[in-house]
Amino acid sequence: MSTGTQSTAGETIEDAAALEARIEELETELAEVKADEDNQQMVIIATKGTLDMAYPPLILASTAAAFGWDVTIFHTFWGLEILHEEHSQELGLSSVGNPNMPIPNVIAALPGMDRATAKMMEKRIADNDVASVEDLIETSLDSGVELQACQMTIDLLDYNEADFYDGVEVGVGAATAFQRMADAEIQLLV
Amino acid sequence: MSTKHDAAETLDVQGENCPMPVVKTKGATDDLQPDEVLEVLATDPGSMSDIKGWADTTAGVELVDQIESDQDGEDIYKHYVRKTE
CATH class of the missing domain: 3.40.1260.10 (DsrEFH-like)
Incomplete structure (x- = not known):
C-alpha cells in the first residue's frame, strides 16, 4: 500500500503547483480588472x-x-x-x-x-x-x-x-x- | 495667518459657475502633497453639492469641511479638501 501513498503525495505536489499557477493567473486578471476600474x-x-x-x-x-x-x-x-x-x-x-x-x-x-x-x-x-x-x-x-x-x-x-x-x-x-x-x-x- | 484646517493652499473661484469650481478644485488638488488641505472659496451655490459629490466619488481626495457664510451680504461657500494619496 506504500506505493499508493507515494503516488498520492506526488499528485498532491502537482495539485499544489497547479493551484499556485492558477492563483498567479487570477491575480494577474484581478490586477487588470482593477486597472480598468481606475480608468x-x-x-x-x-x-x-x-x-x-x-x-x-x-x-x-x-x-x-x-x-x-x-x-x-x-x-x-x-x-x-x-x-x-x-x-x-x-x-x-x-x-x-x-x-x-x-x-x-x-x-x-x-x-x-x-x-x-x-x-x-x-x-x-x-x-x-x-x-x-x-x-x-x-x-x-x-x-x-x-x-x-x-x-x-x-x-x-x-x-x-x-x-x-x-x-x-x-x-x-x-x-x-x-x-x-x-x-x-x-x-x-x- | 493660518487658515481653517491648516489649508496649504487657497483656490479662489468666486464668481465662477458650473463646472469650473469642481474642475479647478481637481486641478489644484493635483498640485498638493499627500495629507495637505486645499481651501476653496466659491460663490456658486451649486458648489456645495458638486464639490461634495466630486470628493466622495473621486479616489485620493477627502472632503474635510464645508462652510456657508455671509460676507458683506454675499453668500460665500468655503470647501476644505484633503489629498489622501
Whole structure:
C-alpha cells in the first residue's frame, strides 16, 4: 500500500503547483480588472452646433475628467462647429420653433433675428459668469478630454485641420467612436 | 495667518459657475502633497453639492469641511479638501 501513498503525495505536489499557477493567473486578471476600474470611460457623441447645445457635452466632459475619468467627445455633423475655432465663437441660436423662447415665431423668422437671439443668449451667459464655449474647450483639453472631429463631416463641410483648436484629433470615424463606446461605462448622444 | 484646517493652499473661484469650481478644485488638488488641505472659496451655490459629490466619488481626495457664510451680504461657500494619496 506504500506505493499508493507515494503516488498520492506526488499528485498532491502537482495539485499544489497547479493551484499556485492558477492563483498567479487570477491575480494577474484581478490586477487588470482593477486597472480598468481606475480608468472609467465616458464617450459623448456631439451632433448639434447651436449655442445652447454646445454646453452640455463640454460641461459634462470637463466634469467627468475632474472625476478621473477618460473622456472622449466625438463631434459629428453640426457638432463639428463647436471645435471650429472661428465658428465656435459665434454659434447660432434660433427662436423659431422653440416655445421656450419669448419671441413669437412670426417675428423670430425675420432676417437677422437668429443672430440677435444668439447675441442675447451670449450676453446672458457672460452676465451670469458662465464660461464661454472657448474657455470650456480649453479647460476640457487641459484636463485630458479627447476632442475628436469626424473626418467624414470635415470633408462634407469642406473644413481642414487648421480650422480647429490645437489639440483636436482629426482623421477619426464611426469605428473609432464605436470602439470607445463599447469600452465605456457611459455613452451619450447629444 | 493660518487658515481653517491648516489649508496649504487657497483656490479662489468666486464668481465662477458650473463646472469650473469642481474642475479647478481637481486641478489644484493635483498640485498638493499627500495629507495637505486645499481651501476653496466659491460663490456658486451649486458648489456645495458638486464639490461634495466630486470628493466622495473621486479616489485620493477627502472632503474635510464645508462652510456657508455671509460676507458683506454675499453668500460665500468655503470647501476644505484633503489629498489622501
